[in-house]
Amino acid sequence: MTMQAYKRSPALDNSTWYKGILISQLAAGPDTNGAFDFAESKMKKGTEPPPHIHDREDELFYILAGELKVFADGQVFTVAAGETVFLPRNIPHAYLIQSDECHVLALITPGGFFTAINKMNAPARAMTIPSDMETYATADLTDTMAIFTKYGIRMLSPAEIAEQLPAYPAAH
Template identity: 80%
Template sequence: MNTLKAYKSSPTLENSTWYKGILVSQLAGGSDTGGAFDLVESRMKQGTEPPPHIHDREDELFYILSGELKVFAQGKVLTVKAGESVFLPKKVPHAYLIQSEECHVLALMTPGGFMNAINNMNAPARAMQIPSDMETYATADLTDTMAVFMKYGLRMLSPDEIAEHLPGYPTTR
């Protein structure tokens, strides 16, 4: 049996990566928590949001450190600002759009393990800032990305599913 150890963590180049135009600092992963959760700090800018999607395994909690998100889930459109959080249960289609120029978010995903998918597709951060020279979800061919995500229980929504489950989500961005 693997015994978990107490530790402290902060965002550093050693635990930070660039993924689809987002600076992601992994503060805790499944191997650190016995699979209980992943904890990441992310810095994102408008245009780096993932397409509408659904997780089969993870519940997500986002706490906004700075900036603002518009979150679409369960027929609701929620504006989430600095100092506020939003919970997105597994098996619930959802999406978000960054409303401020940048957004700084703490994300808790439970159970742990989803970050393994991201870690299969990211690049080491060269600086503790949002990358400016990287393709995003909006500019990338997502064929390989979707294949990796499917292995981890995440699926992008079809246009019909977006219309059905995420009223208010813009069909053109």
């Protein structure tokens, strides 16, 4: 595939709703010959994924607005607007949104993570965080976990969370 220069901004034609999160895919694997995915996400408390691990991707988050508490590699980071957090592959991690909403840029390398997400999302009907959608906390994750497993992403068991992310609150 020959890559092409392009300009893209968050819009309905490149945005989806996934588990209560508005995701605008600004660059995906096909755009970059698999080099990286780049997205803008808007999310609210309660839409966070469970603790998990990526076998293939490194993730870099830049916070535009709001605040996250990130749990990774025995550490806890509070990451606020204007700050970044890097989560290397093979390191179990999780995050909890500390503000009402959080607005994040995500660079994921190599590309391909959105291939999994795109099997489960829905076209955004508005450029807002969906309010009437199942989240990780309310959905049956059986199908989600089966898809993620095919793409090298695995949710941690309660025992793994206790061992590898001891500061992560047990209530989640």
